[in-house]
Amino acid sequence: MGINKEIASRKKIPKKNKYSSDDIQLYTLCIIPMVLVFIFNYLPMAGIILAFKDYKYDKGILGSNWVGLYNFKFFFESNEFLKLTRNTLLLNGLFIIAGIAAALLIAILLFCLRGRKNIRIYQTLMITPHFISWVVVSYMVYAFLSPQHGIVNNILENIGMEKVDWYNTPMAWPIILTVSGVWKNVGMDCIIYYAALMNIDSALFEAADVDGANTVEKIKNIIIPALKPLLTVLTILKIGGILRSDFGMFYQLTRDVGALYDITDVIDTYTYRVMSVIGNLGMGTAIGLLQSGVGMILVFSAHYISKKIDSELGLF
Amino acid sequence: MKNNSKIFQLVLNIVFILFCLVCIYPFLLILGISFSQETDVAIYGYRLIPLKFDVSAYKYIFSNPVNIINAYKVTAIFSTVGTVLSVILMSMIAYPLSKKKLKGKGKISIYLYFTMLFGGGMIPTYILITQYLKLQDTYWVYILPGLINPWNVFIMRTFFARLPDEIFESAKIDGACEYYIFCRFVLPLSKSVLAAVALFIFFSKWQDWYTSMLYVNDDNLISIQYLLQRIMNSVDVIQQTNQDIGISKSVSITVMPAETVKMAMAVIASGPALMIFPFFQKYFVRGLTIGSIKS
Structure with missing residues (x-):
């Protein structure tokens, strides 16, 4: 038990400073590229619901009727x-x-x-x-x-x-x-x-x-x-x-x-x-x-x- | 595996010379046609070597060059800006991904590489760009979509990961932050791969006709390749109507040297890219080779 607790507390120590300042700097570098990927690659995926709709320009994507398959x-x-x-x-x-x-x-x-x-x-x-x-x-x-x-x-x-x-x-x-x-x-x-x-x-x-x-x-x-x-x-x-x-x-x-x-x-x-x-x-x-x-x-x-x-x- | 027998090498060289001729023959062909006389083309068909050297096709094109100069300008602007932005932004995500110890690196990689496997497709992208982002008929529509190409990020990441660790370690001991290391060490040391990727992007941007066809209605904002595509079709239309209303061939030819003009336009559209390419070829092959191997 005692040993286990000690191991557990040891494991916790690095968790306190989970992210070093170096890591945070590296993450910030990624932000703009990731936002761009989100806009131009992931947002169109949301448009997939159109596949199940009868799209009409005037009604928009959300307003168009569902038609299933x-x-x-x-x-x-x-x-x-x-x-x-x-x-x-x-x-x-x-x-x-x-x-x-x-x-x-x-x-x-x-x-x-x-x-x-x-x-x-x-x-x-x-x-x-x-x-x-x-x-x-x-x-x-x-x-x-x-x-x-x-x-x-x-x-x-x-x-x-x-x-x-x-x-x-x-x-x-x-x-x-x-x-x-x-x-x-x-x-x-x-x-x-x-x-x-x-x-x-x-x-x-x-x-x-x-x-x-x-x-x-x-x-x-x-x-x-x-x-x-x-x-x-x-x-x-x-x-x-x-x-x-x-x-x-x-x-x-x-x-x-x-x-x-x-x-x-x-x-x-x-x-x-x-x-x-x-x-x-x-x-x-x-x-x-x-x-x-x-x-x-x-x-x-x-x-x-x-x-x-x-x-x-x-x-x- | 170098087989040193002289005959073997000779045969190999001949094979490659023949193959290279096949590779450049079409270029020489359109060049030859563009310098031919329209009447010769009408009588004898297309020929590699003009019967009579003639520049009237180019004269015709440059008698009213506004469209071409404009399309050139548009293409040069979006190709250059797009390339610079793309290389900077891709290296910004490739550098963190090249770090062995970064937490969450796997998740960022999956986030990025998943887009190579699955996408929304042509129509959702079209709706997003035209109805929500309203990028149609702007320079941005050429630049923003596709700034981050996962494959190029992958090549850069592989290259960054092989830079010697000691430099970063000693810079860190001197108190340098990651931004400083990235700008002062990583980017300058990676010139070869950055140049290769930049060239690759620049040339593929130069080839863009698709964006104009889909998103641009403004004639002042079309790319040179799309202009070329339109000319191919419009020359056909002009010729067709001339034949329909019974104008004899010789008359329509004096009005417009259609066949040679077409090919001269193709030469003009692809020319500059091809002229500068051989000078950069060295970086290109080297950079891509280094980046793609050892993965």
């Missing part, structure tokens, strides 16, 4: 639901696989390369596309695909084939979008893999050289295992975002052409139209909520599955 039901029963889910999952799945494969490949090739100067030049050129907007990229894509003057159609004509009206050919767009996406992002994405490769202990490679391992064996036995944790984290994050599309890419590159909606209309572009053209804010919010909620569930599922497979992996 009607907005969700309306969306699920519409023709759009299946099409949008299919397009979003397939296209983003394609982007994730192509994006990771390309970034990994280029990082490994870059890692095999000798000479600081040329590595830096290559990196600079590969990152450059990341710094132009999707609007400018849409001009570039148009330069290639314009029905009358485009480079691609010029080539087709020169080799005696029919011109193609690309902005009227939905089936070509999964490839066009994937190529554009990889082109714009691969230089940036491969930096992080390249950095992880540079962090591998060079003794491992020397030992492999002594054992007479060839390049492929080194990639298989040293590089891939070393990149596994990073790959897992990035893949989990990407899977969590699979329902969220790069709005700029879809909206600008397709130039919002209706003829392509069958294949290129994704949840984000539809939500934007629901808001700006149709004006059904309740349903738009409901779709956003589904997107965010399912995304969060996906992140946690992917995290726990990768933990199950290997307890070293996962987000946290």
Whole structure:
């Protein structure tokens, strides 16, 4: 008893000055950033109640009538639901696989390369596309695909084939979008893999050289295992975002052409139209909520599955 | 893993040179088209190398440059102010989070990183900004939302956490408070990561067309990228009406060199950002690499 009491009283002593003045100063530094996060990230979450309401501008958010799950039901029963889910999952799945494969490949090739100067030049050129907007990229894509003057159609004509009206050919767009996406992002994405490769202990490679391992064996036995944790984290994050599309890419590159909606209309572009053209804010919010909620569930599922497979992996 | 065989290195270099050409080909293409003659484009289509070098597209644009200069000014202002504010505010929250012993650090982290997983979505944000905060048609709508980006905070925090502890300890013995340490030691020692994050933010702000499309009706307050988007559409409209009312192609071309003007506008909109980027690339790669590794 006596000892216990003593321990208890000892524990209490630091509690009296729970926060040192240093700590308080550190907290005050956080205040403004946290308020901003509250206003621009947490306050919109309160707006989620709109998903359960029939929003009318004149009645305001609180004054509008409750409609329960009607907005969700309306969306699920519409023709759009299946099409949008299919397009979003397939296209983003394609982007994730192509994006990771390309970034990994280029990082490994870059890692095999000798000479600081040329590595830096290559990196600079590969990152450059990341710094132009999707609007400018849409001009570039148009330069290639314009029905009358485009480079691609010029080539087709020169080799005696029919011109193609690309902005009227939905089936070509999964490839066009994937190529554009990889082109714009691969230089940036491969930096992080390249950095992880540079962090591998060079003794491992020397030992492999002594054992007479060839390049492929080194990639298989040293590089891939070393990149596994990073790959897992990035893949989990990407899977969590699979329902969220790069709005700029879809909206600008397709130039919002209706003829392509069958294949290129994704949840984000539809939500934007629901808001700006149709004006059904309740349903738009409901779709956003589904997107965010399912995304969060996906992140946690992917995290726990990768933990199950290997307890070293996962987000946290 | 350096394979030293000369042939292997040669092949690798060739692969990278080809890939880099693919990366910059579209830039050269729009540059080439913008310096072409409109009639050549109409007859032969877009070409990388102009048949006849011609600057009339740029002449046309700069004959009435008010819109462009204005959009440039708006973009430069909100990009610069937004970047400076963003870096300062993010480092203010990243520094406490880099402290190992701070109580409640976990809660602040969750508060911040939760926003990466879940959000209200496009429409609640739109209603908040337009009806409650009334930021539409002001500079603030470009600047305030998204000042704190959790991913960038994470990069900064990782970097701060790796600064040598001894400096802080000795400063504390001399009686320095945390504010002083933050301003006098942490920020100056972290120039590389701050520069990298600042560049990253600046370039993504420069690309902003979305904010103008959603929140700005005032033509004097639109960003350069949104102006570019509108030109793409309006040139189409002009051409379409010309064809509809039966004006022959050659006439409409002399009125306005539509195709080359479009591409010249794209060059003008992306030009400055691309010109300064190579000079900063070094900091950029280094800062991001340091920050993102060891996490």
